[in-house]
Amino acid sequence: MLDTDVLVIGGGVAGCMSAIPALEAGLQVVVCEKGKVLDHCGSVGCGVDHYLTVMDSGPEWDTPEFLIKHVPELTDGIVDMAVTSRVIHEMPRVLRRIEALGVNFKDPRLNDYYRLRSFGLPGTYHINFDGTEFKKHIGQEVRRLKGTVLTRTMAIQLLTKDNRVYGVLAFNFRTGKWLGVRARAVVLAAGEVNRISQNASGVAFDSWHCPYNTGDAQAMGYRVGAMLANMEFIETTLTPKGFSAQGLNALVSEGAYFINKSGERFMFKYNEKGENARRSVIADAVINEYLLGNGRIYADCRHLPTETLDHMEATLQIDRYTMPAFYEQKQLNFREEPVEVSISELSIRRSGVYFRGSGLAVDTTGQTSIRGLFAAGDCSTVSGGIAGASVLGHIAGEGVAIYLSSAKRVLPKIDMDSANAIREKTLSHMGKNNNLPWKEFEGSVRQIVTDYVGVRRNAKGLQLALRALDELAKKETLLKADDLHGLMRVQESTSIRLNAELMATAALTRTETRTGSSHRRLDHSETDDHKWKKFVLVEQGPKGPMTSTLPCEHELSNAFKRTQTKELSDVG
Incomplete structure (x- = not known):
């Protein structure tokens, strides 16, 4: 048995970013993580090359108010504007907080931020940077603040009583030890749902995003009565054929074209923004080209200047360090020839748009429909890549601290x-x-x-x-x-x-x-x-x-009924 103030399930970016403010508030925090090393687990354990943020740097487009104004169009109107507005307003503060942890977002070539536009956004909100050690800095801060980390540990069942969460049952899949962890609040931050469809390579663990994110948070929340939303929406992307790697953001933001088997640059047939359309639009256009008999589809970078190609080559391997080996073994040279791409496997994540996530419904503090149960990152209904995970994670951590300032201190006994x-x-x-x-x-x-x-x-x-x-x-x-x-x-x-x-x-x-x-x-x-x-x-x-x-003019939390929920004995 283990008692704590806060239990965080998932040690990725969202989990660590929720743990940090809770620890700073003087709370005891336990992080339960399936991976081996906190500093290198989660979707960006090996690195990340883009971070979406408003910076309040001066121009109107770089303000929270300007981006918020465009969110309904970006999400086709299906979005919780209250939570999204909170996330966007918090972006500059959380960026500075991460920089204070040692993450360097600046491009050494410029000694400044290298910002790019992509995926239909109304400004150059993506910072392109070398985030090889992004997760390392965040994980180190959790450990520096004396957070307890349980690695190689699988959470199985949330514990609830009277619509209030009070812990989890888990086991260590190396030692076989079982744990009953009682906590005054729980944060679910275990990521999206991957390994859910077939992909071009036929290898299930060759997934665009972390293959170990398998919807465990969504499943555990659902089983105790938590509300989920936007689960109908799936996300897919374009990847090099046979290798489900990240990289589409870098390609479109740096100016790559997509061409079909006839050499036609086709994206402007589908959207006025061409290759800078939303990810969901790009994927749909490629699918349609195949259905029209126009496949194969290629990414074409031959027109880009040498400096851009050099930078692209350096950054594409940050997200997936095996990318250069893939290109070498396939004898592909994206500088001199178009590279065939294909549609990736599906994931339940954020439906190819920013700020609309698929998962556990949360309010403006990150709390779900179950009292004391919070969620952040790609398992929640507001998502925005690594930046979204960072910001909503931080919001949830602060929300936990506020919640526990008035919550009961006595925890129920485990049946x-x-x-x-x-x-x-x-x-x-x-x-x-x-x-x-x-x-x-x-x-x-x-x-x-x-x-x-x-x-x-x-x-x-x-x-x-x-x-x-x-x-x-x-x-x-x-x-x-x-x-x-x-x-x-x-x-x-x-x-x-x-x-x-x-x-x-x-x-x-x-x-x-x-x-x-x-x-x-x-x-x-x-x-x-x-x-x-x-x-x-x-x-x-x-x-x-x-x-x-629920009509979208309402906040999702308007549908919460924080009354009774399943007891442990009911879900066993």
């Missing part, structure tokens, strides 16, 4: 009979009667999502997906783990399946098309603002996921 039942149920996957490999199970989920819930949807396909996912759910008791590491993978697999079900349920509810490939219904091909400028909310019902809607 050990129910806790032991959950432990035994989890360990049963290592039994002799279990014969369904988690890889096979996950492969079935990816096939279903790719075939029926992907970038082109209709009611028949979504209904088929839900029936198939329900049949898979019945087989979860048969999932087999050969060892403790495999037991962790089994838990990830069940989270992936559940999130696929939530996505298909929400997608079936939204009978319109919105934001290009993020939610394109072939049987409802038009955007319908009159009926559907609404959030689709998903909660646990008596027989599975149930949906409702």
